[in-house]
Amino acid sequence: MIKALSPADAIFFFTESPTQHQHTLGVIVLDPSTAPGVCDVGTLIDLSESLVDEAPGYRLKFVDSPATMGVPMLAEDPDFNIHNHIRHVALPQPGDMDQLQDLVADIASRPLNHEIPLWENWFVSGLEGGLIAIVSKSHHSLSDGVNGAETMAKMFDLEPDPPKREEKKVQNSVKHARTPSTLEIVREAIEARRKSPSAAEMATKAVKGLMRRREVSNQCDNAELLPGNTLRAPKVFFNGQITSRRSVALGALPLNDVKTVKNAFGVSVNDAILAVAAIAVRRYLELHDDLPQEALSCMVPLSLDLNKVGEGADNGDAANQVQVMNVKFPVQIEDPVELIETLHKCSSAAKQRFNDTFDNMMLTVVDTLSPHLAGPAMSFMTGDFSARFPASNLGVSTIPGPSFPLYMRGAKVVGNYPMGPIPNGIGLGITMMSYMDDLYFTVQGCREKTPDIDRLAEFMDEALQVLLKAAHRVAAPEKKAKRPARKISAKPRAKSKAKTRAKTRKTAARR
Numbered sequence: 001m002i003k004a005l006s007p008a009d010a011i012f013f014f015t016e017s018p019t020q021h022q023h024t025l026g027v028i029v030l031d032p033s034t035a036p037g038v039c040d041v042g043t044l045i046d047l048s049e050s051l052v053d054e055a056p057g058y059r060l061k062f063v064d065s066p067a068t069m070g071v072p073m074l075a076e077d078p079d080f081n082i083h084n085h086i087r088h089v090a091l092p093q094p095g096d097m098d099q100l101q102d103l104v105a106d107i108a109s110r111p112l113n114h115e116i117p118l119w120e121n122w123f124v125s126g127l128e129g130g131l132i133a134i135v136s137k138s139h140h141s142l143s144d145g146v147n148g149a150e151t152m153a154k155m156f157d158l159e160p161d162p163p164k165r166e167e168k169k170v171q172n173s174v175k176h177a178r179t180p181s182t183l184e185i186v187r188e189a190i191e192a193r194r195k196s197p198s199a200a201e202m203a204t205k206a207v208k209g210l211m212r213r214r215e216v217s218n219q220c221d222n223a224e225l226l227p228g229n230t231l232r233a234p235k236v237f238f239n240g241q242i243t244s245r246r247s248v249a250l251g252a253l254p255l256n257d258v259k260t261v262k263n264a265f266g267v268s269v270n271d272a273i274l275a276v277a278a279i280a281v282r283r284y285l286e287l288h289d290d291l292p293q294e295a296l297s298c299m300v301p302l303s304l305d306l307n308k309v310g311e312g313a314d315n316g317d318a319a320n321q322v323q324v325m326n327v328k329f330p331v332q333i334e335d336p337v338e339l340i341e342t343l344h345k346c347s348s349a350a351k352q353r354f355n356d357t358f359d360n361m362m363l364t365v366v367d368t369l370s371p372h373l374a375g376p377a378m379s380f381m382t383g384d385f386s387a388r389f390p391a392s393n394l395g396v397s398t399i400p401g402p403s404f405p406l407y408m409r410g411a412k413v414v415g416n417y418p419m420g421p422i423p424n425g426i427g428l429g430i431t432m433m434s435y436m437d438d439l440y441f442t443v444q445g446c447r448e449k450t451p452d453i454d455r456l457a458e459f460m461d462e463a464l465q466v467l468l469k470a471a472h473r474v475a476a477p478e479k480k481a482k483r484p485a486r487k488i489s490a491k492p493r494a495k496s497k498a499k500t501r502a503k504t505r506k507t508a509a510r511r
Contacts, residue, residue, distance in 0.1 A: 001056070002063065002075040002180045002188050003140055012140040013062070017424070019244045021111050021273075025419035026136040026152060027140040027250065027442070028408075033130060035410030036161055041088045041123040043409050044134060047155040048121055049082050054154050057142050062118045067185035073139075073480055075180050077117055086117050091126035095249065100124065101454075105248040107135055108419060108444065118142060131414070140421060156161045156406040156413065232389050233297040237290045238427040238449040241387040245447035249457035250417045253439045253464050261464070264471030265337075267344040270398055272467070274298070274327070274347065274437070275308060275340040277396045277430050279463035282331040291331065293345075298329035299392035299426070302354065325354040326392055336470040342504070390425035399433040404433075417442045 005013060012022040026407045032039040052058045060074035088373055091099045101125065112118045117137035125132050133433070180188075262272040277298075285291040301324050328346040333339040385505075399418055406413040407492040416435040419442045422428070443457045450456070 001060070002073060002184055003060075004191070005072040005074065007235040010072045012421075016111075018019050018111070019242050020088040020421070020424045021108070021244065022140045022391075022421050023108075023112055023137055024140055024421065025104070025108055027100075027415070027417040027419070028134045028136070028152075028413055029127070029415030029417075030134065030408055030411040031130075031291045031414050032406070032411040034160055034412040038411065039132065039409050039411040040125075041086065045082060045086050047408065048086060051152075051155050052082065058119055058138075059117055061186060062114050063180065064114075065182070065185055067182045067189070069186070069189045069191040073185065073188060076178075078178050080117065084249075085120045086422045087120060087122040089122060089124055091124060093126075095126040095128045097128075101248050101250055104135060104419075105246050105447070107137060108246040108248060109244055111244075112137065112139055124154055132411070133415075134408070141143075142165050153402075153406070156355065156408055157410075158404065158406070160407050160410045160412065162407075169487050179279060181414040233393050234294055235390065236292060236296070236393060238445060239390050239393055239425060240427065240449070242422060242424050242427050242446035243448050246422065246449050247445050247447040247453040248419070249443045249454045250415075251443070251457045251460055251491045252415070253441065253443050253460065255434055255437050255439050257464055257468055258439055261340070261467045261471045264474050265340050265344070267340065268347075270407045271299075271340070271344045271347050273342055273398050273432060274300070274329075274396055275336070275343050275467060276460060278329055278331055278339060278343060278462045279336060279466055280456055280459035281329070281394065282334075283462070285331060287452075287455060293332055296329040296331055296393040297391070299324045299395040299423075300327050300328045300347075300350075301395075302351075324395075325350050329393065336466050337474065340467065340470075392426055393428075394426055395420070395423070397429070397431045399431070401433045401435040403434070403436060403438075416440050419444055422446060 016022040030039065056076075057074075059076050059080050061077045063073040063075045089103065091103065107122060112120070119142065120137050122134070122135035122137070124135060127133060258269060258272050258276070261275070262269050265272070267275075281296070282291065327343075327350045330339055330342045330346065332341060361413050395418055397418075401416060413435070416433055417440045418431045418433040420429055420431050422444060427446040429444050430441060431444070434440075441457075441460060442452050443460070445453050
């Protein structure tokens with residue numbers, strides 16, 4: 001099996017560098033006390049074999065051959081061995097959250113091995129309370145956050161004692177795999193270029209898209225709510241050239257509290273989450289005496305159907321069905337009510353412009369230029385150029401997760417923390433995923449630029465409390481106004497209270 005990467009997936013191949021890793025991570029914390037049997041590294045090996053059997057992409061590695069003519073390609077690894085992708089590490093005593101974060105930061109700082117399929121799973125034992133963790137890491141060209149979560153879900157069950165799965169050994173399924181011949185590689189490269197629209201078509205589309213973008217921005221009723229020229233994002237201390245080293249802090253927010261804020265202000269859950277992040281980032285900037293007098297630009301991923309993006313573009317089998325929009329991030333506003341209301345307007349205006357004018361510059365470059373030129377062009381756009389002129393200041397991403405419990409061979413999932421790549425020039429990202437009654441988040445940054453990232457995670461907790469208090473103030477006058485019209489007394493609503501998660505809130509990043 002050999003296949004060329006779609007333009008949407010090739011972006012992550014072309015933009016990878018020694019300092020800009022293009023992998024995603026998931027940190028899943030498990031309670032093995034609920035398992036009827038043993039849940040150990042052998043369990044992870046068995047489940048990883050089943051995963052690879054159900055998701056053939058996890059048997060593919062990059063093709064390193066001049067015959068590709070610069071087209072990024074994947075082919076089955078004839079020497080595939082599941083043990084090359086499984087790691088086991090035991091945390092030393094006491095095995096607290098600080099140590100787990102240090103380990104995750106180290107794993108995130110290392111590039112994946114391109115000589116084998118681009119994924120690995122880490123089994124982490126020795127956590128406090130007898131807990132264990134699975135750290136899953138895969139290249140972004142294999143999947144985006146949503147698809148990656150769906151793929152990993154194949155390793156989990158919906159009940160603690162499910163029917164036994166059929167055991168499959170992935171080595172048997174790839175025993176006929178072989179290294180593709182030069183002729184096969186050349187044919188695939190030619191076919192990939194044939195499917196791409198012509199340079200003239202893509203160039204015309206790009207120009208029309210830019211003109212339409214300016215037209216929509218000028219006609220927008222709230223043009224002042226849109227980010228301006230993306231080359232003018234105000235730089236703050238965590239922006240600029242990044243290194244390969246990462247700092248990580250993990251945390252969780254009560255999902256019901258987030259929904260309380262959402263309902264009080266009549267905004268979306270995503271807007272409420274962005275408001276939490278904005279207040280937290282504001283405090284983080286104040287801590288470093290670097291609070292700007294203008295809004296930042298925040299990169300917010302959106303799921304979409306890439307088949308509808310670019311006439312003729314062959315993205316139907318793309319692993320990545322996500323694109324980003326830039327949203328004005330009003331960290332300069334101190335009042336929480338004004339901040340969330342402004343952020344809601346900014347988010348709505350950004351979505352309007354995105355829906356009316358979407359044209360992916362990177363997809364255009366990859367599709368228009370020959371592969372020999374697309375790679376250098378991508379490197380330029382995401383290298384020193386983006387370090388000097390960052391397109392955004394930070395990224396905030398939210399992934400919907402299950403509202404029901406998951407189990408790994410009976411061990412209950414008690415924590416689920418997602419992580420995405422950190423783009424050069426930006427240096428800071430906040431990724432969130434809902435699970436059960438909580439919103440788990442990971443704050444990740446370039447270690448040299450965010451040495452005290454644990455403080456930002458603490459500010460996330462504090463920011464939600466600030467918004468909750470504001471939500472209660474907004475709701476109180478409405479209740480008083482409606483009270484005379486009531487004919488029966490209603491049970492008073494319980495005061496919202498943030499859950500205490502000592503282990504989760506004890507955040508410290510690796511320095």
